Amino acid sequence: MACVVARLDPRAPAVLVFETVAVAACYYAAGRLGLTQDLTVDGSVVSPIWPPTGVAVACLLLLGPRCWAGIALGALFVLMSLTSLGWSSLGLLVGNTAAPVCGYLLLRKAGFRSDLARLRDGLALVFLGALGPMLISSSVGAGLLAATGDLPAPAFWTVWLAWWVGDAMGVLIVTPVLLLIRRARPALRWSRSAEAAGLAVVAGCAVPLATHHHISLLFLVYPLLIWAALRFQLVGSMLCALFASVMATVAAARRLGSFEQLSEVETMIKLQVFNGTMALTALLLSALITEQRNTRRSVERACQELVEVLEHLTAGDTAPNRAPPDQEVRRRAEDG
Template sequence: MVGTPDLRRTAVFAIETLAVALCYYAAGRLGLMRELVVGGAVFTPIWPPTGVALACLLILGIRAWAGIALGSLLVIMSLTSLRPAAIGNLAGNTAAPVCAYLMLRRVGFRTDLARLRDGLALVFLGALTAMLISSTVGVGLLLLTDKIDAHSFWAVWLAWWVGDAMGVLIVTPVLLVLHTLRRPLHLSRWKEATGLALITCAVVPLAIHSHVSLLFLIYPLLIWAALRFQLGGSMLCALFASVLATIAATDRTGPFVHLTRVEVMIKLQAFNGTMALTALLLSAVIAEQRNTRRSVEQACQELAEVLEHLTAGDTPPGRPTKDDDP
């Protein structure tokens, strides 16, 4: 019986590791469905495994690194044989989200993203800074193995870095929102939510597949979703628009027609990046303001109760009287 707790912990760790690895691998296969070519290298505009990896670390803790490494190994082995360069990519893909997690924990990051500082931390530390590791290691290995030319280094590096960062900005918030959901769901504005979903499903495909530049029509929907449904609504809207925009960019349709490969990458990543930043930071600001307002209202209510008791000559609840003093 002494070894039962240890055996149980080992079993839980093995199950969590396998679950994280499968989620990482599934996200990788989804990301590989849409690819762009820049500088002679193939890359994915949005790399969902980075978002999945960071979300797993934030939810499960540092022990999730083993599942991330295993999932990255499965993705790499599905594309190529296990060579020294592949081992380097495995290390970079594992180290980037782990460093992101450690930096976010260092600054007191909260997974509910209810503060502006949490949104800024996820953007600048989790996405833009930590993903420098995976992009630098990956593209550096491509250069060392003569897979790309030296003059293509920065173009490929930028594409890799932005793709990894987009995975964090778009996928991680959605997974964190799903993790915090509790049943039963009490959606008081379900009619408005249904209307927003229907309008989004109609406007977003129109804006993305139109040859006229109508991408700006998506931003009012993001603002509406953030104002009324905060992070969950805005990030789901951003995820839907990003997926459709990526499909249009890889198919060279809509506003991406007649553009060069580099121009397609720049336009797509600028759109995805500004949209994710708008949804994430606006939702964080709104949530922070609402929490502040609730705190002020609660303090005012407590003050009103104290004044009411003092006016009536009673002792406010929770306060000692003179007779109670030692």
């Protein structure tokens, strides 16, 4: 009997440690970036967009569930930079780790594909990766703050909503960008490069104007999203949505433009509604366009293959070494 001995790769532990440290560093950097622009709602500081959730879901989709330790370690570093650790910090750590892991498991159960080339992938990311699982982190976080007395009871639902939407926006805006960077392909044609440069210039001028002008001009962002989705699919639309979201968040945090005369709660609601509708428009529209284009290419490829088959059959029927049909029938009758 042959004996098969499984050999363990000696590099596996080192690779795992490197991935864990890299994921923790990316999570912590994203957390510090998210804390640069925050809002105060009922005396509590919240982040309108929490990028670490998007980083965590993207790392899980790219590296697998083994990177959960890096997510937990990064969340621990973020908590240590904000407050002293206690028993409530352990609950926050568990909630911030469990939410993206649950999102990853739900996405894998639904057959999610990281290229986001199907409409069902966009819908899965919205409901199974963002809105559903982030209820865990927001409920655990706001519940612990209320239980420890750090959050007044009347402000619970406002803070809970801001926490939930901020975590969900991190997944909707940051995760697609990270997934697409991995699959990015340069070397566009000159005409496409010129159009992409033109779109970048127009967005660089129109988005700051729309978000910082005292007249509410946020609607000017949507034609740019449609342009980017039609011409550059998910890459263009999500980069445009990310830029517009950052500009709007900066304007809201500094009370500029159309956010100037609003209260804290009104500012939070207006910003979150704008970020949410913009992210949904960019993600779902570009996924739908990509799916339709892939379907059209598949149909064209099938038609081309059918034409080649018909040409081959036609050439075989008219081959010189083959008798005409009537002579073939007469010969078979004589032989029979």
